[in-house]
Amino acid sequence: MLKKYPTVRYVLLRSIWYFLTFLVALALNFFLPRLGSDPVEIMMAQGSYSSPEIRKQTEENLRKEFGLVVVDKEGNIVRDENGNAVKASKASQLVNYISQVFRGNLGTSFENQKPVAEIIMEALPWTIALQLPTILFGWIFGNVLGALAAYRRGVFDKVIFPLALLMSSIPFFVFGMVLVYFFGVVWDFFPAIGGYASGITPDFSWEFLKSAGYHYILPFLSIFLILAGGQAIGMRSMGIYELGTDYIKYAKWLGLKETRVLTYLFRNAMLPQLTGLALSIGQMVGGALITEMIFSYPGLGLTMLKAVQTNNYPVIQGVTLLITTCVLLANFTVDILIALLDPRVKASLTMDTK
Amino acid sequence: MLKLLKNLIKEPMFVIGIFLFLTTVLAGLLGPSFYIAQPRSEFGYEAPLAPRGIEVDLSKNTLIHWVVHRGDTLYAKETIKRDSLGNMLNSTTPATYWIGTDNLGQDYMALLLRGLQNSLYVGFLAGIIATTIGTLVGLFAGFKGGIIDDILNMFTNLFIVIPSFVVLVLVSTSFPQGRSLTLIAILIGFTTWPWTARSVRAQAASLRGRDHISLARINGASNLQIIFKHILPYLASYVFMVFIMQVASGILSESAISMIGLGPLGEGATSLGVILNTAKNQSAITDGLWWGIFPAAIVITVIVFALYLLNNSMEGVFNPRLRK
DSSP: OOTTOHHHHHHHHHHHHHHHHHHHHHHHHHHGGGSSSOHHHHHHHHSOOSSHHHHHHHHHHHHHHTTOBOBOTTSOBOBOTTSOBOBOOHHHHHHHHHHHHHTTOOOBOTTTOOBHHHHHHHHHHHHHHHHHHHHHHHHHHHHHHHHHHHHHOHHHHHHHHHHHHHHHHSOHHHHHHHHIIIIIIISOOSOOSSSSOTTOOOSSOHHHHHHHHHHHHHHHHHHHHHHHHHHHHHHHHHHHHHHTSHHHHHHHHTTOOHHHHHHHHHHHHHHHHHHHHHHHHHHHHHHHHHHHHHTTOTTHHHHHHHHHHTTOHHHHHHHHHHHHHHHHHHHHHHHHHHHHHOHHHHHHHHHHHO | OHHHHHHHHHOHHHHHHHHHHHHHHHHHHHHHHHSOOOOOOTTGGGOOOOOTTOOEEOTTSSSOOEEEEETTEEEEESOSOBOTTSOBOOOEEOOOOTTOBOTTOOBHHHHHHHHHHHHHHHHHHHHHHHHHHHHHHHHHHHHHOHHHHHHHHHHHHHHHHSOHHHHHHHHHHTOOSOBOHHHHHHHHHHHHHHHHHHHHHHHHHHHHTOHHHHHHHHTTOOHHHIIIIIIHHHHHHHHHHHHHHHHHHHHHHHHHHHHTTOSOBSTTOOOHHHHHHHHHHTTTTTTTOGGGTHHHHHHHHHHHHHHHHHHHHHHHHHSGGGOO
């Protein structure tokens, strides 16, 4: 199929693979929180109820909400002869959940009865605004540093490399805490917490943007620097590896300008780094979400933290699902980019189909 | 082997790494049994005490109190501890705390050593689990090739793209009553093995076509024999390096999951992540109580840095191209 268009074929195959992965992620998202205990029981234990009937009513509503009981066409709970709700089978629970998710229904928050999708949509722009530029710039900056360290070696390498190694061993959130303490509390240069000054409503006014930008600096730095450190280390070993290859030796022997050789080196060493980025986005996002919590940044991280503290299962599940979706999308994008950019991968695509 | 060790010892990174590593491991192993914890400070929750010998003026923050040490005696002034009539009490306590106390008045040093021990336990157990599963999967996939490789590879890639952080959060929420250190370690081990599997697979696949493997096969060696006798030994140094990285990532994962409040839970389940999380929840950072975060933060960084140093110096020795 589509043998003449290897790239289209590749994109299609990748899309199918990612869709299947998404379904597995959905199944995990549904079943994992039920592994050790019953979420409904836990949520029921938090409230107080005036009578056993009301308690039972609330519990049944929750079970219906979670798709745990069989529901007829009118949306009423199907009951057995004793009046107890009939439990839905695991498979039908999962199918129910998946169909709800595809309709954009992620359930209702247990706390304020708001739809989970709405809560997430409020937080998502903040997370994207913080993480996308941070990961991109951190990746670029780290790779340039790493390539330089590999190429120059000597003192440059001896200073940058251990420093990058130290930076990458600090967890994102620990570095965030240190930054908050010094720049936010002791010296008071930057606001310590929040996404914008209290008292301003988020809109596109100059005042709001200024405040948001001011609050952006510390969280940005705390993720950026650590990420760049990790990338620099990877790029350094890739660069050293590429330096030993024949084409670089040949280019040097030809007497090409240093910057020219460096460009070739960077281009070839960068692609495996891009693959590395695709694979590690999932890990980075986890760390970066915790950074949001440290800064009380109004993104998904904080939403999840609040939900965890109140055992708000629908919100937790909604946030984890969205994180997984974003990570899968990012991976997919990088996969396609590599196929388009890397002549080696391109060549192997054409070879495969022959 | 001896020559390798000699080469390693010449590496300054290795020497620093092994020194930091042994120091933290010894402190974690022996610390909790040898260190005599100071009794709980009588100021308790109202006033976390600063480390010995340090004066802190917290009057500009929400907690209004002074903590002063002179010699070995500690004086506290103007704490917000009050008696039953609401009058402020000024009292002194003879106990001194090396790195202060937490929000409950507990000796931070004792907490830190216990936390270090537990974090190391979680890191090593998670590392052993992840390395074992990952190595086995990677070896079989790489050696067998064909359909088994494809299936195992799909599994591996699946769990690489689904963020392990998400899986950890989801499973941890389903155990809200109590999460032992062992449970957390097992969870981390079961979510991080694909990284090992991926790299071991690539190495094993490159060995598959070697002559000595074919020779062993002609001699009637079974698949298992070939894998464990003729492939694994070649990868031993590599697997060991991957194991070091898994331990580091186990310690980091534990602290990350603890920061959301989903880490070890229950009596005695203190870890470095739990200490940081408690400090964060008690707003230690914004109140300027730096001793609540810095010791644990530094200890985590030092262990992970030591492991990274070890890994990198070994890479330099095992892979001569990186050496200069």
